[in-house]
Amino acid sequence: MAARVEWTAADYAAKEAMERIIDDSALAYRVIAERMGGVVSHVRIGYIHNGEKSPVRLSEFLAICDVCGADPVQTVRDILAEARRIEAERAADEMADRIVANPEQFDVAANDNPNKENEATAPRE
Template identity: 30%
Template sequence: MVNKIKWSACDYAAQGMIDEMLTQLNLSYREIEHRLNGQMSYNRVRDLRLGRRAPVRLSEFMALCELCGVASDDAINELSSRTMKVERSVCDNMKNSGQKG
């Protein structure tokens, strides 16, 4: 039996950033795979963009940032900011639904 990986707020924030970066890059998954020189497969790039399977690893995130021309310090700062927004949103939703968090 396969254990399902539970995504964190940071994982969801990173997935959103990846989707936006790859949309702006406007390349096919095959071309991205080619430009990454084997760091990630076509399928993995697609899964990361669509939020499927396992969340992004730091090395994958940084490779995609580099490919998209996003500075690593800018990417980490943006990721931190987005993570806090996701966490606040989850807490607000839990409060509104009467759940404890």
């Protein structure tokens, strides 16, 4: 039995791209599989579309782009941009969780300043 594959941000972005490409083609999974010469089964195309099992392989990605009329280069660019966005969002969420879990580690010096009210209203030079 194969080990469970841990999905990356790029895998999730690729899943979304594949879903969009397959949906935009308006082709049934079986038709896509037939046009690919049976290299990928219609069942696997459904798994790719729905993000089930393992992430899309490069050979599957290229074949689906070809059959569905999508530009693979632009699609990869879109996937990379979305993966960066996902990773940045995850990093921000992780930092927010760390702050919530340990607020004392993230105190701002101004919060402890007894003159903060005076300094906040003092005119700037």
